[in-house]
Amino acid sequence: MERMLKKQFTFLGGAFAISSLCWCGQIAHAQPVSSSRGVIAGTVQDQKTRELLPGTNIMVEGTTLGAASDIDGRFLIRGVPAGTYRLQASLLGYVSAIAAGVKVVANETTRVDLKLTVSAIEMPEVVVTATKKAQSFMESPVSLSVVSARQIQDQNQVQLDDVLEFTPGVNMMGGQINIRGSSGFSRGAGSRVLLLVDGVPMLPGDSGDIKWDALPPSEIDHVEIVKGASSALYGSYAMGGVVNVITKDPGDRPQTNIRATGGIYDKPYYKDWDWTDRTLTYNNQDISHSRAFGNLKIRASLGRRESTGYSENGHYHRFSGYTKAKYIFSPTSYLTAYANYAHDRHGEALTWLDTNHPFQVSPDATGYVTTSSKLQAGGTFRSLLNSRTTLKLRGSYYRNTIENDLADPRVNPFCQQSGTHIEVLANKGELETQLDLELADGHATTLGAVGIFDFIDATLYGNHNSWDGAAYLQHEWKPNSIISSVGSVRFDYHWVDTGLIEYHLNPKFGLVYTPTSSLSLRASSGRGFRAATMAEMFTCTQAGGFTVIPNPNLSSEIAWSHEVGAQFIAAHFLVNSALFWNEYQDLIEGDFVTKRSRQVIQFQNFNRARIRGAEVEINGALWKRHLNFGVGYTYLDARELERRDSQTGESRKVNDPLAYRARHLLTGNVTLSLGRFSLGADSRYASRIEAVRVYPNDPRVSQKVTNLRFGADFKPLTLMLNIYNVFQYNYTQVERTMEPIRSFALTTALEL
Amino acid sequence: MWKKCDTGITACFLTFLVISCTDHGLEPVYEGISGKITFIGTWPDSTEWVRLAVFKEMPATVFDIPLKPPVFSDTLPRFVTSTNYRLTLSAGHYDWVVLAWKPKKKIATSDFSGLDTLGMYADAGNPKSPRGIDVPPKRLLTGIDIVADFSVLQPPSPILP
Numbered sequence: 001m002e003r004m005l006k007k008q009f010t011f012l013g014g015a016f017a018i019s020s021l022c023w024c025g026q027i028a029h030a031q032p033v034s035s036s037r038g039v040i041a042g043t044v045q046d047q048k049t050r051e052l053l054p055g056t057n058i059m060v061e062g063t064t065l066g067a068a069s070d071i072d073g074r075f076l077i078r079g080v081p082a083g084t085y086r087l088q089a090s091l092l093g094y095v096s097a098i099a100a101g102v103k104v105v106a107n108e109t110t111r112v113d114l115k116l117t118v119s120a121i122e123m124p125e126v127v128v129t130a131t132k133k134a135q136s137f138m139e140s141p142v143s144l145s146v147v148s149a150r151q152i153q154d155q156n157q158v159q160l161d162d163v164l165e166f167t168p169g170v171n172m173m174g175g176q177i178n179i180r181g182s183s184g185f186s187r188g189a190g191s192r193v194l195l196l197v198d199g200v201p202m203l204p205g206d207s208g209d210i211k212w213d214a215l216p217p218s219e220i221d222h223v224e225i226v227k228g229a230s231s232a233l234y235g236s237y238a239m240g241g242v243v244n245v246i247t248k249d250p251g252d253r254p255q256t257n258i259r260a261t262g263g264i265y266d267k268p269y270y271k272d273w274d275w276t277d278r279t280l281t282y283n284n285q286d287i288s289h290s291r292a293f294g295n296l297k298i299r300a301s302l303g304r305r306e307s308t309g310y311s312e313n314g315h316y317h318r319f320s321g322y323t324k325a326k327y328i329f330s331p332t333s334y335l336t337a338y339a340n341y342a343h344d345r346h347g348e349a350l351t352w353l354d355t356n357h358p359f360q361v362s363p364d365a366t367g368y369v370t371t372s373s374k375l376q377a378g379g380t381f382r383s384l385l386n387s388r389t390t391l392k393l394r395g396s397y398y399r400n401t402i403e404n405d406l407a408d409p410r411v412n413p414f415c416q417q418s419g420t421h422i423e424v425l426a427n428k429g430e431l432e433t434q435l436d437l438e439l440a441d442g443h444a445t446t447l448g449a450v451g452i453f454d455f456i457d458a459t460l461y462g463n464h465n466s467w468d469g470a471a472y473l474q475h476e477w478k479p480n481s482i483i484s485s486v487g488s489v490r491f492d493y494h495w496v497d498t499g500l501i502e503y504h505l506n507p508k509f510g511l512v513y514t515p516t517s518s519l520s521l522r523a524s525s526g527r528g529f530r531a532a533t534m535a536e537m538f539t540c541t542q543a544g545g546f547t548v549i550p551n552p553n554l555s556s557e558i559a560w561s562h563e564v565g566a567q568f569i570a571a572h573f574l575v576n577s578a579l580f581w582n583e584y585q586d587l588i589e590g591d592f593v594t595k596r597s598r599q600v601i602q603f604q605n606f607n608r609a610r611i612r613g614a615e616v617e618i619n620g621a622l623w624k625r626h627l628n629f630g631v632g633y634t635y636l637d638a639r640e641l642e643r644r645d646s647q648t649g650e651s652r653k654v655n656d657p658l659a660y661r662a663r664h665l666l667t668g669n670v671t672l673s674l675g676r677f678s679l680g681a682d683s684r685y686a687s688r689i690e691a692v693r694v695y696p697n698d699p700r701v702s703q704k705v706t707n708l709r710f711g712a713d714f715k716p717l718t719l720m721l722n723i724y725n726v727f728q729y730n731y732t733q734v735e736r737t738m739e740p741i742r743s744f745a746l747t748t749a750l751e752l
Numbered sequence: 753m754w755k756k757c758d759t760g761i762t763a764c765f766l767t768f769l770v771i772s773c774t775d776h777g778l779e780p781v782y783e784g785i786s787g788k789i790t791f792i793g794t795w796p797d798s799t800e801w802v803r804l805a806v807f808k809e810m811p812a813t814v815f816d817i818p819l820k821p822p823v824f825s826d827t828l829p830r831f832v833t834s835t836n837y838r839l840t841l842s843a844g845h846y847d848w849v850v851l852a853w854k855p856k857k858k859i860a861t862s863d864f865s866g867l868d869t870l871g872m873y874a875d876a877g878n879p880k881s882p883r884g885i886d887v888p889p890k891r892l893l894t895g896i897d898i899v900a901d902f903s904v905l906q907p908p909s910p911i912l913p
Binding site: 270355704727728729730731 | 775776777778779780781782783890
């Protein structure tokens, strides 16, 4: 049966890939616009000094057409199909600009003179996640943080989640990402943040959590983080926010990058905690190559990561292969496709031995190992159908497997499972069609439809499948240059093979007021939801002394997000601030319930909660941008307001701290660059978690982590020294799991 | 104004770094006892070492000691006026916490022979009256202070009140 299903899915995956490519090819070569083309010509100049600016990149949005301004600040883009376009202009040291409503007439030249505002600081470029289309960072109707390519490279972390921890408002909790306290911690069963890779959803079909080890960090260009409910465009999971990982594009020139890191863990700060005489180390190697073959551009990489771990059973060995291709059918249509495979074998340390041996596990648990693999494939086809319509087709497939022997050998009386072996196979596929329409000047509409299937076959969950269908509509109205509004609504249909059917209608509204090019005020309000994952509905197991039982009637949780914010550029600073208020209903949590006179864990729609707070993020540059810094502070008031009794189903009013949320989050980074050399530090602070679920009496402390970094750039060779957790701060994020101690890493990178 | 802001942010960041480097977060949770030992009088030049010895039950005679031996601490600093100590013990009741002194040239045939009593955890006002302790599970019992008076060093060995 399983083999048959595997074959079916392999066949379906292949058929999907072939039919998608054929379809894309047919659309791409049936362009109605190729016979009537015009030219866009103009200049780029400094808004204040009127000085003409050479080297500015100008792109025609929705196409592959573009140009760079010449030494006199002039540019010329030929072969543009007649229609109305938006131009994006970006230049280092200036705020990126978008010119909307550029009309191109056949056989004529349209003149556009662009004016850029100088910026004394490093500004995020054009962003694409908040409204599913490109827009200026200053015009985003919701709070959005960008982790730049420089920050990712400087921090030199093994996994992306270690980088995101230093983003304002983001807090990791045992590997689960919290945006403004959205997720809490549920041992990997369900994420309230949606992960996208180049705009394509990338969450597995079983647990719906983010597999950070599956993302090759060397291939990430930058990351956009949307804060607050975004289900009006992105559906389930996006109730707390969206993380969009933008990967590096394959280039025109052949380029090879080699990167190797060797690291060593320090001894624990307290001698009594020293648990081994071995030297604990880690090492990473990455190699990538990019080149173009005519209209086809390809980028491929291989990565390997190995570590002894800093604690007993903390070892891992990972391998990944990744490729991204871009095929340009015509100047107005192209296909971007990718495939990623990651294999991981790691030790399992479910809980420490005791408080005096926090880096050791119980002798019974020594040798616990989990093996997993993730295969992700997908792509986006993009075509300008006519002068006012852009078509985007997205497809993705995610298959993941997990295997270990962590279950207790006793028979689980709730589902008659026995044996220690755990095996999971999960498949998820998604297809999406999106149309961007420029209906009239100042009016832009986006509409789309999505289909999703999940199929799982697991000893933990049994065999189950689910289907989702959705349709969405967004309209953006910009009556003048200082006001823009956006409204969106998405309808979702969710079906599970147990007979569970749910419908959701998620609206969202946003308003942006930009009285000057350096100030924008925004307000937004929207609804989000998250359907229960297969793991939350069907897990039935015994492990680590706990029994988990299924709940097939688990329904979706919902959220309402409201926000007002402001961002402005002042002297050497970019300041972004927000007040937010999120209401959650029917939150899904795993907690102890009594069944057949036994204490077991079950996921239920337990509670109503409210998370409100304030956030401020300041990024700046001093001393002619030799010194760059960023500071972020988030205040969270996360309260559980109602709790449902698992036996009677009745709700009672409470006013308790919501578990696994820190009240204060503070992040800071500073980088001093002098010629070829750079010196920097990244710090983060999270106040002591006020409430936890499993071991409330265990000692807990706040989190105070500082990393130091030194870099030397001798192109094509770059050397880096990183010291992580430099002050040897000992802390846990979730109970009985110690976070990494101090380590030193030396990295060599070569660009050929 | 913005220059002041620059300075303020830099100062905050540096303060955060300084505070961070003095705090190491979670600490080992010791099950045992800790306290201060105050030495009175002149240290004999013949002092080889001083250790704490903790007895579950008060030995009735010297012959009971090998049957129910004490838990010894590491050697404590010599020729000081006071020292803080910490000793790991299993949770439970202990009858006698005593400071053992060993002179040079005395051969200790076992952990407890050839030792003299220098002081003990005692009832208030009566330094010769042993005071029992109860070590709680997974906690450090603090304040087990001892006054060691060289003028009342009690030979002969082995250690007994």
